[in-house]
Amino acid sequence: MNLTRTSEKLQILADAAKYDVSCASSGGNRKNDNKGLGDSKANGICHSFTEDGRCVSLLKILLTNHCIYDCAFCVSRKSNDVQRAAFTVEEVVDLTINFYRRNYIEGLFLSSGIFKNADYTMERLLRIVKKLRTEERFNGYIHLKTIPGASEELIQEAGLYADRMSINLEMPTEAGLKMVAPEKSHEDVKKPLHFVNQQIQIYKADTKLIKSTPKFVPAGQSTQMVVGATPESDMEVMYTADRFYKDYSLKRVYYSGYVPIREDDSLLPSIGSQPPLLRENRLYQTDWLLRFYRFRVDEILNEAHPNLETEIDPKLSWALRNLHEFPIDINTADYDMILRVPGIGVGSAQKIITARRFGKLRTYQLQKLGIAYNRAKYFIRCADTPFLSKDWQPTQIKNFILGNSHGKFQKAATQQLSLF
Amino acid sequence: METYVFDDTLEGLLTLVFDWYNRKPGAILVNSEKHYQPSAFNPAYVVSTDAEKATRVATGLQKKLTNAGWRNFYCTFLSELPEAFQHLFQFAVYVFSDVENPEDNYGNASVLYVTQTARKVEREKHHQEAFIRFQQTHDGMYYAPVEPKYNVLPLIAKHFKDRYADQPWIIYDHQRRFGLYYDLRNLEVITIDFQKNNSDNLPAPISEETNEEMYQLLWKDYFKSTNIESRRNIKLQVRSMPRRFWRYLTEKQIY
Ligand code: SF4
Numbered sequence: 001m002n003l004t005r006t007s008e009k010l011q012i013l014a015d016a017a018k019y020d021v022s023c024a025s026s027g028g029n030r031k032n033d034n035k036g037l038g039d040s041k042a043n044g045i046c047h048s049f050t051e052d053g054r055c056v057s058l059l060k061i062l063l064t065n066h067c068i069y070d071c072a073f074c075v076s077r078k079s080n081d082v083q084r085a086a087f088t089v090e091e092v093v094d095l096t097i098n099f100y101r102r103n104y105i106e107g108l109f110l111s112s113g114i115f116k117n118a119d120y121t122m123e124r125l126l127r128i129v130k131k132l133r134t135e136e137r138f139n140g141y142i143h144l145k146t147i148p149g150a151s152e153e154l155i156q157e158a159g160l161y162a163d164r165m166s167i168n169l170e171m172p173t174e175a176g177l178k179m180v181a182p183e184k185s186h187e188d189v190k191k192p193l194h195f196v197n198q199q200i201q202i203y204k205a206d207t208k209l210i211k212s213t214p215k216f217v218p219a220g221q222s223t224q225m226v227v228g229a230t231p232e233s234d235m236e237v238m239y240t241a242d243r244f245y246k247d248y249s250l251k252r253v254y255y256s257g258y259v260p261i262r263e264d265d266s267l268l269p270s271i272g273s274q275p276p277l278l279r280e281n282r283l284y285q286t287d288w289l290l291r292f293y294r295f296r297v298d299e300i301l302n303e304a305h306p307n308l309e310t311e312i313d314p315k316l317s318w319a320l321r322n323l324h325e326f327p328i329d330i331n332t333a334d335y336d337m338i339l340r341v342p343g344i345g346v347g348s349a350q351k352i353i354t355a356r357r358f359g360k361l362r363t364y365q366l367q368k369l370g371i372a373y374n375r376a377k378y379f380i381r382c383a384d385t386p387f388l389s390k391d392w393q394p395t396q397i398k399n400f401i402l403g404n405s406h407g408k409f410q411k412a413a414t415q416q417l418s419l420f
Numbered sequence: 421m422e423t424y425v426f427d428d429t430l431e432g433l434l435t436l437v438f439d440w441y442n443r444k445p446g447a448i449l450v451n452s453e454k455h456y457q458p459s460a461f462n463p464a465y466v467v468s469t470d471a472e473k474a475t476r477v478a479t480g481l482q483k484k485l486t487n488a489g490w491r492n493f494y495c496t497f498l499s500e501l502p503e504a505f506q507h508l509f510q511f512a513v514y515v516f517s518d519v520e521n522p523e524d525n526y527g528n529a530s531v532l533y534v535t536q537t538a539r540k541v542e543r544e545k546h547h548q549e550a551f552i553r554f555q556q557t558h559d560g561m562y563y564a565p566v567e568p569k570y571n572v573l574p575l576i577a578k579h580f581k582d583r584y585a586d587q588p589w590i591i592y593d594h595q596r597r598f599g600l601y602y603d604l605r606n607l608e609v610i611t612i613d614f615q616k617n618n619s620d621n622l623p624a625p626i627s628e629e630t631n632e633e634m635y636q637l638l639w640k641d642y643f644k645s646t647n648i649e650s651r652r653n654i655k656l657q658v659r660s661m662p663r664r665f666w667r668y669l670t671e672k673q674i675y
Pocket of ligand 1: 071078113
């Protein structure tokens with residue numbers, strides 16, 4: 001391998017791949033039982049964090065940034081004047097293996113611009129993952145992009161080597177997508193998502209009967225939507241996400257605040273405007289509420305509330321709109337209701353359920369269980385809560401909590417995924 | 421109050437619990453040799469570590485605890501925090517007091533302490549699994565120096581053995597002065613004498629033949645290129661990857 005040449009390619013093709021925000025290496029379960037290299041466990045590992053605070057888990061690169069399409073939001077679009085490069089199959093394999101051996105990464109996230117046509121591109125991707133698994137006996141994590149329009153045979157075979165596959169919806173609605181990428185449609189995405197999902201279910205059913213059934217995309221599928229490029233409401237974004245979770249049993253939906261990449265465009269926010277990081281954070285919080293806190297999407301977003309509040313997180317927002325459900329008694333309320341209390345996470349909710357079997361919980365015990373008590377206290381009663389506690393108005397509670405958190409939530413730059 | 425002093429080993433601590441049941445001097449202070457400072461006012465009882473007694477206490481605890489509960493006990497021990505040993509002693513006594521599911525009663529201060537400390541140790545284990553960086557030396561060995569906050573090498577051994585089954589490696593704890601060595605078949609605990617400058621014993625220098633430097637440079641290229649400048653958020657970076665790890669991170673070296 002030639003250092004200068006490879007280094008140049010790596011810089012171009014990592015730079016072009018970085019707008020895909022998915023970094024997770026979760027859901028893998030490849031055991032190293034062939035005395036090969038690597039294994040992947042259900043919980044992925046972040047091996048580093050870049051200056052933007054994002055997790056580095058996988059070597060995330062494009063095979064090439066040559067592309068026959070011209071999607072307005074994408075740096076690799078045909079009409080963009082950028083340097084182009086393409087890795088060879090060997091280069092990608094070599095980088096993956098050697099980075100992995102040094103504990104830099106959990107595996108590979110491989111995507112690509114469309115080179116010539118869909119099949120030609122998919123075939124290259126397939127050669128890489130096949131070589132990694134069969135020749136190099138690599139058991140690390142592989143996330144592979146499904147190329148829309150590629151033949152089912154190629155997708156099927158790739159699924160035998162990849163842990164996760166994904167195809168991006170790009171824009172949250174068909175109308176939004178048509179604005180920026182007239183050649184694309186959500187239908188092109190649904191077809192392969194459906195095909196892979198179907199195969200996953202078939203292999204799963206077979207595994208129940210025959211233990212030696214090969215793995216097929218064991219970590220499932222994911223997708224990504226860009227938010228803030230086109231004018232969708234939060235409700236449109238989350239309803240699309242909810243539908244895709246259900247229709248294709250997706251493992252994750254990613255929301256990527258649009259990072260402006262061009263100046264010449266009336267369609268898209270231009271360079272210099274901040275990516276909508278706070279909005280992105282609120283969408284992820286909503287996603288969490290759907291997946292782990294047993295909320296229905298229409299409880300959080302509906303015609304009356306089509307957008308998430310920026311000032312406060314969606315869980316607090318829901319609670320303030322539904323004060324008639326509170327305060328709940330920590331010692332008798334059921335798990336689902338405890339989960340809905342602002343300031344109580346999944347872990348502490350489970351602890352509360354366990355600990356209260358030993359006797360009624362009092363305030364000081366609750367404070368020690370790792371909940372955000374200053375937030376939760378407006379919504380709960382403990383064994384020693386005075387009977388006549390004051391009835392606060394939603395706006396008062398909101399102000400108390402905001403005052404308490406030192407303006408953390410007003411600051412648009414806060415983009416951490418601190419969840420409730 | 422009498423002080424019980426043990427020799428910093430897990431066996432020592434377990435023997436201590438055994439001896440306390442034999443001697444029953446009521447409430448005691450637990451101290452490890454490393455932290456113990458003799459005092460004229462507190463009489464001390466020095467535990468002499470006994471494998472058989474230790475095993476009996478360990479077996480007893482394992483019987484009354486779930487696997488997770490026993491692991492919490494072990495992890496808390498590995499924290500090496502001075503107050504941990506007192507809590508572990510009280511935790512053990514509480515477990516033997518015949519309550520049901522003792523490890524779930526977070527209302528008990530020592531139960532809560534053990535759960536929370538174990539979580540810190542597990543987090544350190546996870547951090548080490550993430551941030552350890554191997555360098556390939558010219559004899560083909562992958563070498564990683566570390567300085568974990570808690571004594572987590574016993575906890576990470578399996579992870580690295582499973583993962584890097586086809587390469588020889590050493591992970592060396594420079595603070596506690598011992599390491600793990602995997603030779604493609606077995607895992608051994610080793611100590612390296614860095615003072616003696618005896619070259620068989622020292623990790624070999626990195627060399628051109630193995631391309632180590634090339635991969636380090638490529639990794640740094642990658643690390644820079646994958647960053648999105650307009651999303652800059654150093655605070656978040658530092659919170660997720662505390663500065664104490666940077667010293668050993670390839671991508672954070674400037675040269
Ligand atoms: S097809 Fe993909 S790589 Fe090509 S321009 Fe569109 S988004 Fe970019």
